[in-house]
Amino acid sequence: MTQSLEQLRGEVDALNRQILELLSRRGEVVARIGQLKSEEGQRHYDPSREDQQLRELVALNPGPFSDATVKAIFKEIFKASLNLEEVNDKQVLLV
Amino acid sequence: MTQSLEQLRGEVDALNRQILELLSRRGEVVARIGQLKSEEGQRHYDPSREDQQLRELVALNPGPFSDATVKAIFKEIFKASLNLEEVNDKQVLLV
Numbered sequence: 001m002t003q004s005l006e007q008l009r010g011e012v013d014a015l016n017r018q019i020l021e022l023l024s025r026r027g028e029v030v031a032r033i034g035q036l037k038s039e040e041g042q043r044h045y046d047p048s049r050e051d052q053q054l055r056e057l058v059a060l061n062p063g064p065f066s067d068a069t070v071k072a073i074f075k076e077i078f079k080a081s082l083n084l085e086e087v088n089d090k091q092v093l094l095v
Numbered sequence: 096m097t098q099s100l101e102q103l104r105g106e107v108d109a110l111n112r113q114i115l116e117l118l119s120r121r122g123e124v125v126a127r128i129g130q131l132k133s134e135e136g137q138r139h140y141d142p143s144r145e146d147q148q149l150r151e152l153v154a155l156n157p158g159p160f161s162d163a164t165v166k167a168i169f170k171e172i173f174k175a176s177l178n179l180e181e182v183n184d185k186q187v188l189l190v
Contacts, residue, residue: 008124008127008131015120015121016121016151017152019118020156020157021157022114023114023168024159026107026110026114027158029106029107029110030107033104036098036100053108056108056111056112060112062116063119064119065118065175065179069178072171073172076168077114080160080167080168084160084164
């Protein structure tokens with residue numbers, strides 16, 4: 001153990017920033033999906049598509065998080081994404 | 096809108112995989128932090144360190160997610176990380 005707590009925290013901070021960037025890019029793509037679905041009159045919530053993503057993530061999970069933990073984190077991301085789709089939908093309706 | 100739903104979903108899947116990879120790397124670093132804290136007899140839960148991370152993330156948040164949403168997602172990540180630290184701590188104690 002040669003790394004100090006400060007060095008390790010610096011690594012966590014750098015990873016946080018990269019995760020935030022990817023989450024935000026994912027948010028932009030999901031917003032476009034939301035617009036597309038609205039234009040086509042499709043419903044936003046799609047549990048089978050969420051299951052498909054969770055299955056792929058669990059299959060790829062390298063650890064150290066358990067599969068259940070990976071699912072819990074991504075379900076929080078899905079919830080946020082659905083809110084984003086629905087907010088955009090309301091904005092479309094207001095135009 | 097030239098991209099199809101399938102293309103956009105492919106982008107989401109690619110981002111999911113990258114997010115999982117970064118989350119897992121973050122998990123590894125946090126596990127090392129947990130070991131270091133255990134060796135030094137420090138407590139794992141550190142609300143001021145969590146607040147520091149949340150403040151930085153909110154300051155950097157480029158959207159489209161709201162600050163509250165970014166915080167909710169990262170709090171789920173913190174919770175998972177703390178579980179990981181504590182599990183490792185118990186493993187250290189069992190040795």
